[in-house]
Amino acid sequence: MSTDEYGIHEKEMLGQEEQQEQRQENGVEDKNRVRPSDHSHAAIQSRQMEDLGTALEVDHMILDFLCFQAINACFESRRSPPINDRLELQACLAQVDQFFLLFKGRYPTYRPDPELHFRQQLLQLVVLVTQRFRRCSATPVRSSLTALRAANQARARAWIGDASRLPTAAYNVRPFDEALPISTTEMEENRSLILEALGIPAEDDAYEDNFYGTSECVGLLDLLPLFMRVSAACHTMFECPPTKKWMELAAGWMLQGCLEQYLIFGASGSDAIDEAFAWGPGENLDLPMDEDTEEGHDTRQRNKSQDPFCLGLENDDTQLWQTIKSRALNTILSAEKQYWKDVASHLAAVWDKSSPAQAEKEITEFLVDLAECIPEPVLVQLQKGQLQGMTRSQTQSFIRSCGVDVAEILACIDGPG
Incomplete structure (x- = not known):
């Protein structure tokens, strides 16, 4: 969900298991930490598309959506009793972390557009600000x-x-x-x-x-x-x-x-x-x-x-x-x-x-x-049935012309909630 180009050492955003191993070596155990199941992201990892350009666009939309979802989960965790939302928040963060690594593996030379890049930076700041008071999966x-x-x-x-x-x-x-x-x-x-x-x-x-x-x-x-x-x-x-x-x-x-x-x-x-x-x-x-x-x-x-x-x-x-x-x-x-x-x-x-x-x-x-x-991520706009700058009718025509099944994409994300 973030890289060292944002000013934080790459190790800070290790996968969940690597972070846990380092904390165990330091004698620290956090029993509230979420461990995603082995099959939690199988749908995303196994999804195949013949057209690489279309695959990149879809993965870009998914990453943007996951960052957006995690940012909102961070804010919600501060509005509600933390005990009720903590597991859901950590699941969101784990999902972003895992999909970002998957994305980098698929497209190692790709640089995100300014909006996604900004949302990634913002996610890092929001996570560290809102979750800094208690140890969690986002703790560096x-x-x-x-x-x-x-x-x-x-x-x-x-x-x-x-x-x-x-x-x-x-x-x-x-x-x-x-x-x-x-x-x-x-x-x-x-x-x-x-x-x-x-x-x-x-x-x-x-x-x-x-x-x-x-x-x-x-x-x-x-x-x-x-x-x-x-x-x-x-x-x-x-x-x-x-x-x-x-x-x-x-x-x-x-x-x-x-x-x-x-x-x-x-x-x-x-x-x-x-x-x-x-x-x-x-x-x-x-x-x-x-x-x-x-x-x-x-x-x-x-x-x-x-x-x-x-x-x-x-x-x-x-x-x-x-x-x-x-x-x-x-x-x-x-x-x-x-x-x-x-x-x-x-x-x-x-x-x-x-x-x-x-x-x-x-x-x-x-x-x-x-x-x-x-703007909200494209997938969020599509969930609402209308893209920014288009009517609902134009949005539906656009979706048909792209040949992309929005419901299928959202289902394959298989995120929390």
Whole structure:
């Protein structure tokens, strides 16, 4: 369902059995994990078509449909009691994972169109954001998460360039070195508070004790670059620069990512703040490379296409971003007396005032909006009996001319539900 070109190590999206084996080696067993039956995708795997072009089109439609279905299942899992929808969600994710591997095996050189590519990227972000609080089939293996964090830190260092460009350069960050990390008891209390606020049941002591907030759990800071890449893809697709609302969401993500690091994960020092806020127009946006070589030019262009701040911002927009980012920085690096006296209490007060549950809701609403900004998959439209831009009669004529049985395709998917 995703590849390393999206910025996450390939091992992160291993098949279900390989992920389980790695976790067993690490001494971790998740008894809620779904194991698809051997025959669950037999219909898809055995389907044969004489025309390769038609087969590719059908498989493309199926993959798009499965990604769409999994995205919606992720959102639904956050709206409903997780215990009721968890198995169905994991089955959806397993189905996408397996069919993506099948698709790559059948068409190794095929590159998806922009809409499917965007939906795949969005699925990865939606899964990791919505399912990060409890261990599940989508939880990255430790080696992948370690590699991701190293890559994120390297990106931030490249953007910063030198000490004068550190986001915290103008602030006294000594309290973050001297008064942190907070105690284990405080972290456990904070974890309980946020899980309760989000309506997520207490973790199962037998199998998932203290997963949220451990080094194996994905944090908002880890997902910030992926959020930026998905945003850049959306802005590029619709040829529109970042808006004020998006900038406020991005700054809020940075702020919440920092607070989560200090109050949930037990970080200390100012590195988390510098990494989170190392975004924006500037001269050091790319990793060092030989610009005169073709490879260097291609890499530079690819990096820019993944950064929403490299999409031709006007001077007014650049200034607006600096203002919004500075406001968020000032919030966490306040010069108030309480900050200098007790940084832990200051961070807790900021966390309480900023309402992490509300921030989580805004992030989820943004992801829902992204999911709705591109047309529904063709199979979903055909299920409804009408393709976008066609009447129902034209749609039926189109289906007959293609010689494709929609009901048969949907039946062969044999998905959950």
